[in-house]
Amino acid sequence: MKARVYVMLKSGVLDPQGEAVRHALATLGFDGVEGVRQGKVIELELTETDATRAEASVTEMCEKLLANTVIESYRVEIAQ
Structure with a gap:
């Protein structure tokens, strides 16, 4: 079974990497981009066969390690 975790900074938290990307896009002529939020995707191969x-299990991993829940939010997707 595969799991994919999407981690993003919560709204209101400064995103310097996103701002650097927005600035670089403007420098390259992409003037229509008003904001960029940068996150991460974590893919896990699991031996578990029950999706629930x-x-x-992956939610517990996020709470303990994969996401800093003070400043980040996360979303878990499970696929067969």
């Missing part, structure tokens, strides 16, 4: 248990 897999999601619970």
